[in-house]
Amino acid sequence: MIAFIQPGFWVFVLAMAGIYGIFSLGLQVQYGVGGILNFGHVGTMALSSYTMAILVISYGVNFWIASLCGVAVAALGGAFLGLTTLRLSGDYFSIVSIAFSEIVRYVIFNSDGFTGGSQGSLNIPAKVEGDYPTYTNTWEPFIGWVKDRLAVIFGDNADRDMAMALIVWITLGILLIIVGRIERMPWARVLRATREDDDVPAALGKNVFQFRLQAVILGSVIGGIAGIYWALQFSLLSPDDFLTIVTFYGWMILILSGAPKVKGLPIAAIFFGFLYGGTRFFTFWPFSILDSSQRAYIRIMIIGLVLIFLMLKRPQGLFGKREEMVLE
Amino acid sequence: MTDFIQLLFNGLVEGSIFGIAALGISLVYSVLRLVNFAAGDFLTLGAFTTFFFTTSIKFPFVVAVVISMVLGVALSLILEFILWRKLRKIRAGTLALFLVATGVAFIVRQSIAMLFGSDSRRFEIDQIKSFEFFGAIIPQAQLIVLVCSSIAITAIAIFIKKASIGKDMRAYSDNPSLAAVSGINVNRVIIATWIISGTFGALAGVFQGTVQGQFTNAMGLDLLLSILAAVVLGTIGDAYGALIGGFVLGIVMELSTWDALLGGIPSTYKPVVAFVVLVIVLLFKPEGIFGVKARKI
Numbered sequence: 001m002i003a004f005i006q007p008g009f010w011v012f013v014l015a016m017a018g019i020y021g022i023f024s025l026g027l028q029v030q031y032g033v034g035g036i037l038n039f040g041h042v043g044t045m046a047l048s049s050y051t052m053a054i055l056v057i058s059y060g061v062n063f064w065i066a067s068l069c070g071v072a073v074a075a076l077g078g079a080f081l082g083l084t085t086l087r088l089s090g091d092y093f094s095i096v097s098i099a100f101s102e103i104v105r106y107v108i109f110n111s112d113g114f115t116g117g118s119q120g121s122l123n124i125p126a127k128v129e130g131d132y133p134t135y136t137n138t139w140e141p142f143i144g145w146v147k148d149r150l151a152v153i154f155g156d157n158a159d160r161d162m163a164m165a166l167i168v169w170i171t172l173g174i175l176l177i178i179v180g181r182i183e184r185m186p187w188a189r190v191l192r193a194t195r196e197d198d199d200v201p202a203a204l205g206k207n208v209f210q211f212r213l214q215a216v217i218l219g220s221v222i223g224g225i226a227g228i229y230w231a232l233q234f235s236l237l238s239p240d241d242f243l244t245i246v247t248f249y250g251w252m253i254l255i256l257s258g259a260p261k262v263k264g265l266p267i268a269a270i271f272f273g274f275l276y277g278g279t280r281f282f283t284f285w286p287f288s289i290l291d292s293s294q295r296a297y298i299r300i301m302i303i304g305l306v307l308i309f310l311m312l313k314r315p316q317g318l319f320g321k322r323e324e325m326v327l328e
Numbered sequence: 329m330t331d332f333i334q335l336l337f338n339g340l341v342e343g344s345i346f347g348i349a350a351l352g353i354s355l356v357y358s359v360l361r362l363v364n365f366a367a368g369d370f371l372t373l374g375a376f377t378t379f380f381f382t383t384s385i386k387f388p389f390v391v392a393v394v395i396s397m398v399l400g401v402a403l404s405l406i407l408e409f410i411l412w413r414k415l416r417k418i419r420a421g422t423l424a425l426f427l428v429a430t431g432v433a434f435i436v437r438q439s440i441a442m443l444f445g446s447d448s449r450r451f452e453i454d455q456i457k458s459f460e461f462f463g464a465i466i467p468q469a470q471l472i473v474l475v476c477s478s479i480a481i482t483a484i485a486i487f488i489k490k491a492s493i494g495k496d497m498r499a500y501s502d503n504p505s506l507a508a509v510s511g512i513n514v515n516r517v518i519i520a521t522w523i524i525s526g527t528f529g530a531l532a533g534v535f536q537g538t539v540q541g542q543f544t545n546a547m548g549l550d551l552l553l554s555i556l557a558a559v560v561l562g563t564i565g566d567a568y569g570a571l572i573g574g575f576v577l578g579i580v581m582e583l584s585t586w587d588a589l590l591g592g593i594p595s596t597y598k599p600v601v602a603f604v605v606l607v608i609v610l611l612f613k614p615e616g617i618f619g620v621k622a623r624k625i
Contacts, residue, residue: 037423084607091363091564094426095556096610099603102553110596248430255427297438304434311424311431312414 009277012161017273018168019229021266023246024253025175026222032260033188034215035195037094039247040081043101044223046242048074049231050108053121056135060127063138071224077104078220082213098244109239120238121231136235143167143232168229172266175222180262182218191215245300249276252303255310275306330463335582337461341470341539343578344477347571349532349551350558351484352525354570357559358501359521360412362425366433367529368552369440372545374400374530375537376440379449389453393534401526407432408522433549440545448542451534455541473535480531481571484524488567493520550599554581557602561609577602 023045030036052070055061061069077100085096108115116123116133126133143163150158150166182188193201194208202208231237253272257264279299349371356364374396381392411428420428458467488494493516500507500517508514536551537543558577562569584593584601593601 031423037426039426084611088610091357091422092560092610094422095363095560095564096603096607099553099557099606103600103603106597106600110594245434248427248434251427294442297442301435301438304431304438307427307431307434308411311420311428312411312418315418315420315424 007157008159008161010274011159011165013273013277014270015161015165015168015233016277017269018165018172019226019233020249020253020272021172021269022168022175022229023223023226024250024257024269025172025179025262025265026219026226027247027250027254028219028257028262028265029179029182029222030215030219031254032262033183033195034191034212036086036212036215036219038081038097038216038219039094039244039251040097040099040101041219041223041250042242042244042246043081043104044074044077044220045227045230045246046101046104046108046239047077048224048227049237050115050121052228053135053231053237054115054124056137057121057124057126057133063135066135067228070228071221074224074227075217075221078217078223079213081220082216086209086212086216098247101242101244101247105239105242108242115239116237118239121236134235136232139232164229164233168233169266171225171229172269175225176262176265179222183262187211187214248307249303252307252310255307255315258316276303331586332583333462334464335586336579337464337466337470339579339582340575341474341578342582343575344474344481345532345535345539345574346551346555346558346578347574348477348480348484348528348535349555350562350570350574351481351567352528352532353555353559354562354564355497355521355567356525357564358567359497359518360416361422362412362429363556363564364525365426365429365552366407366436367525368548368550368555369433369436370400370403370526370529370548371533371536371551372440372543372548373403373436374533375543375547376444376449376533376545377530378534378537379451380444382452389451393531396534397527397530400530401523403436404522404526404529405519408518437545437549444545446545448544449537450542451537453538469538473538477531477535480528484528485568485571493517497521554599554602557606561606577605580605 027038027041030038048070051073052066055066055069056063081097081100085093109118111117113125122133124133143160146163146167147158147160150162190201190206191211194211198208249272253268256271257268279302353364353367356362377396377399378392381387381395382389415424415428453469455469458465488497496512496517497520499512500514533548536547554577558573559570561577562573581598581601585595
């Protein structure tokens, strides 16, 4: 209960909400514009974060370059997913996309000598035998520098999470501007047309498949960026971080915000973050009859209930307009 | 040769479980256009309720299985009345149905976890007794699973083909509005669909629990992907296709670990094999093994 009034915890939640927001923005590009139901989005996050971690730990690559490589691998993963399955009609694609992320997780889980397997990044073989396997050596001084700048304003309250939250939200802001711009471009208009119907854009000489593929790749790049921040926020990775449920957290934010526009996304991300973090404090009756491990289950149940409730009562999201909603 | 027979048997057993689970999903999809992501957790529910009634209340195993099937049907019907019906009324689209099904899955899974904890469980049945067949070891429990699921599959195949409600189902899934105007009782069709799906879900869960020996509350979820692969492989919405897809996948997954095939792959990668098979099939025949043409959604 004490943590409830501690600002530190909520700053952590804010940082997480920003990461989920970036993640969800990747889905927004795919679904909000292209109508593509990608349920394997978490796979891109797993690909980028693990690529970065392995390059840094096992090969001693510079962190910034490794991060770029990570995002590139996420994009490649998206391209692979799109090339193999995007020609399928909607329902098929969704099922296969879930499989994509699960296979990524499965391979990470079972490749002990390479990804660290079930023990996560702590078990990734270091380049120099005996070195502690960490990928944050370059990042920590940087975030420490940001923290020191924040300390000028916030004094002792400034901490690592606050610096992280700032960086994440600046990134999200930049991405929102970029994606907002992209979504006003002719490219996005074509993509919107393909969402409604394949034949009309095809008759106008547009390669529908290519446009969708580009949308998936762009979404995967954004998902990959979220993956890097995810890795940095926790300082270690585990295959269990990338369960399919994370994709649905992203979807929930997107549905809350109203899919066709990016405007509501930051608020939806914060709403989700606080719902997710807040359920930790459900210690009052009737939840008080449960022990703490049982209350952890309640959290996911509440997320499930909110999803169901939203779809029944406000399918256009909290901030969307009904006439704009797309539910094909 | 012994290895081959062993793997073939394992594949048949696993395939028959995939088959009946896939059939439920495929039937629900063909009638309701709903990909039931909660199906995996209904499997788990079936296994855990059977476990509960055999160990805590000491019912005979068969009775416990029947009760589990009834509970599976009851829950399916409750969801039909409080959720799916309303969603149909507001003409919810693919995404809405997906997300609601996922929400249901979360709730069912977490409820099981809350009630039974996260420990692994096992049925109180004889797991050791087995026969030898050309050197391969055939456990009695698995043989029973194979026989029972084969009976269930045959029964349902005859039911869909011959029974009037089965015909109604096929008609409705082909063309809902035409079926409705020609006097088919749509409600009856939908309820029958959920009854079959609920029964088969619970049954598949019990079978899988038996074959695995030990199971946790993640059993259904772990299995869901392979089942969905079977569904898509046999053309989504096609009941017989789902059965055959299940068998094909079960056998391919088991045989992929065979030493004689380039050393075989580690058995932990079996679910990956399921999807590699699926992706290859989809690349060359996007409508599934038995599909006529891709159905546009």
